[in-house]
Amino acid sequence: MPKITIFLDEIELKILEKRAKKNFFDLKEQIEDIIRRSCIRSSKINYKSLKADDALVNIFSRDKRGRKKKKKS
Secondary structure, three states, X not given: OOOOOOOOOHHHHHHHXXXXXXXXXXXXXXXXXXXXXXXXXXXXXXXXXXXXXXXXXXXXXXXXXXXXXXXXX
């Protein structure tokens, strides 16, 4: 099994530890769970790429993704 090293700030580490405690995981299990869920989610989603004539427009443009903003009345 390959090993990966990541460096986290104190704040990020505290947030992950709090989340792990809430989910009854230790820190390593919580990180594995986050990565596993991310891989599963990304394999199911197929985004349509932006079709433009200019290649630079495709590179620097972003697709609108995610939830739509609620309209304030």
